[in-house]
Amino acid sequence: MKRMLYLVTVPLSARSFLRGQLAHFRAAGWELHLAAAPEPAADLEEVARQEGVTAHQLPMQREIAPLHDAAALLRTWWLMRRLRPQIVNAGTPKAGLLGSVAAALAGVPVRVYTLHGLRLETTRGLKRRILQLTERVACACAHRVVCVSPSLRERAVALGVVPAAKAVVLGHGTCNGLEAQRFAPEATDITQTAALRTRLNLPEGTPVIGFVGRFVRDKGIVELLDAFGRIYARKPEVRLLLLGDHEPGDPLPLEARRTLEQHPGIVRAGFVPDTAPYYPLMHLLAFPTHREGFGTVALEAAAAGLAVVTTNATGARDAVVDGVTGLRVPVGDAHRLEVALLELLEQPQRARALGAAGRERVLRDFRPQQAWEQLGALYASLLTERHRAHGDRLKRALDVVASALGLLLLAPLMVGVALLVRLQMGSPVIFRQVRPGLHGRPFAMYKFRTMRDATDPQGRPLPDSERLTSLGRFLRATSLDELPELFNVLRGEMSLVGPRPLLMEYLELYTPEQARRHEVRPGITGWAQVNGRNALSWEEKFALDVWYVDHHNFWLDLKILWLTVIKVFRREGISAAGDATMPRFTGSSSRNGT
Known part of the structure; x- marks a missing residue:
């Protein structure tokens, strides 16, 4: 059962800020829990009854009380360990701090802090510094901070309470809209x-x-x-x-x-x-x-x-x-x-x-259903993001183990290939070129050299077909030229599986959708490589790359690695028709307006 826990300091805040919202998510299939201070207990139970959720009493006070707050933190952590919610949304200052810290300590997958205001704005001296520290801690423990207004987000970022990338606003503001x-x-x-x-x-x-x-x-x-x-x-x-x-x-x-x-x-x-x-x-x-x-x-x-x-x-x-x-x-x-x-x-x-x-503005911009749908979309994206983060850790573990073992086991083969390249093409043995990696950040990619440094009378490189040697053709057909990229994988610049790293100059030619291929690390092999490789058009390759970005997981990577072995033995898609490798990418027709 999907489980969600909301925390507010006092029951009145739940009545004001969560009216209808809890029932909305309960109707969407979530098991809802609400925690607040027990005074007055009747108010907490009344809100829980109206919203159809389970209420939990926590000993919280609005004012700073270190010993009391420590006990409340322990009780909050224990509640989360017992409930094991997928999502925690903590709001109002004291519940926001205790709830966010407890959720981080309990390892809650998705942690949202709803920032309802900044008390520190109207305080001075030591109290202001304490309040600023507590807000920073609450924001640091959360995966997202929902600021209830655009100006609050602007102020919180300016005061250094929360990084801009972590702070969001739902629509025009508010946390719940208005009935x-x-x-x-x-x-x-x-x-x-x-x-x-x-x-x-x-x-x-x-x-x-x-x-x-x-x-x-x-x-x-x-x-x-x-x-x-x-x-x-x-x-x-x-x-x-x-x-x-x-x-x-x-x-x-x-x-x-x-x-x-x-x-x-x-x-x-x-x-x-x-x-x-x-x-x-x-x-x-x-x-x-x-x-x-x-x-x-x-x-x-x-x-x-x-x-x-x-x-x-x-x-x-x-x-x-x-x-x-x-x-x-x-x-x-x-x-x-x-x-x-x-x-x-x-x-x-x-x-x-x-x-x-x-009144017209309220009816247009602040409907509760709008706020709930936007919050639901935020929850869904965070769940996907956290699930993806877990998968990325598993993917990175596979990369490190496999690349280290590969370099160890394939060392004799790599030495042999290096000697052949040195004898036929001279130095350097390794082809080194700057390519765009994760988020387009440049890195130096390593491959075995497959082409001669041949130029025309004007000093321009000859076409690939004239520079590619017989050894180079063999290395490309068997993908042995890619083996040095295992060093890039071990260093975290590449992955075993991902979109192939292309030229830096292509970055400015991508459409916004094609540029998404850089949302993951580039790979030695990828979804496009096992579905046509260089026999595909650029648009087809990029579409497959973006599909991989949206769907990659551990089992898909294992499938791609297995299919890569099969493709290497079959020697399929090594080059595009009429080219030694691929024609140069000059931009998509949609970008060029044709």
Whole structure:
């Protein structure tokens, strides 16, 4: 049974980031497991029940606690050793670190770290260095790092947290898309909205600025309170509706706390597990964050048809298109925030237009099914990549053992061939030429010499047919000229089996598809050599080379080696019709436009 394990620090993150995703992969045939901190345990069990997955409690805390974290790491490693999942996806800071390290220690085949944001962006000193180190460790232990927004990927790479080649973004961003229908204006329950208005004392027609999030500095709540204080002084009918609560580990300044508790224009709804019913109460959303992974709250508001005022912070700028779906202001600028909020309060028609454009963008670019399909494709490619990596290790082991034994056992034969070449053609005995290897990197390839150094009066080499000696023809027919390439195989520049290394000058003539032949090491023999060799056209040979790149495995290599022995004895495909070897490659007809 295919088994996948997701890890998040707290159950609320699973509800926010994995809604529907776990059930999607379970329906695709995976056995799904979810691990998180046990507080509150009821929330973890509820998410597991809704998604149809198995829940596991792990003793994780959001804040740094070395002894507690060490115990949690051990428990996480033991869980993975017991479950033996093919894929682990760890997200949110603490679960991302512990999950990625434990997965690496447990030898999980595919390890994905979902980067939801960088806490280090808004920290300083020792804490910043510690957070940067932990992120680097988590990313180093993962095979891929899914950054939930393009700007987050850019920032993570710039800070040296993750190599660019390892960091990816799914579509336009987010890790799960957004269920836009949950927030659609037409889905509003009028009775529920009326009840909320009554409970919160927000009569119909009251201009309401909304805020959704934790009451911490990083969410920009201090600037919002400052801006709202001045807005209220000019427009006392305006209300600020706050959905969220204080963070025990990150308290606000005393003055901000007093404002929250005492300001007559502020309405606190507290923490709510489902924000959808509250958006119909708002006229616009204030989202003055200092850092985000991706501004999911801004997408929720947009799906509800609301304009959003946010900042240019990492993650936030991906959620709002400035002047199209909302307005963006500099991070920490309370005055600019005030101006933007007032602008939309005083221009309700423009606010509605921005909200409508935002909803259209959510429906177009952030469907959950899109995110799940892209994530599924990533999982599939990583599984193939890891399977291929295992096969490549086996292939390399075969190369080393076979080339070493071959050089040892064939040494007398190679000495004899070298003497014959020396007697008939003189020095040098070995033909050395730079050829393109893996990923096109040049290397010096060795063969026994088969041609004379004959030139025309202008000093240009004569055609192959005139330079090829009788001994050379025999060596090529029996493939004995290839024996020195065993040294290239032993050194890791070539493999026993792979596309033949051609000339460096051919690299710029390949089509993009033909160039894929360099995704594996070149070989002494290959799929094209046992399916026609030089009797094939260049296009046919390259097509066979690319087929091998996509399908190579240990057993196919053994088959090719066996067929090579048969072809050598039959002496098939030694040369193209009318040529001593092959005509020169001048580019494919598709590349030349003919």
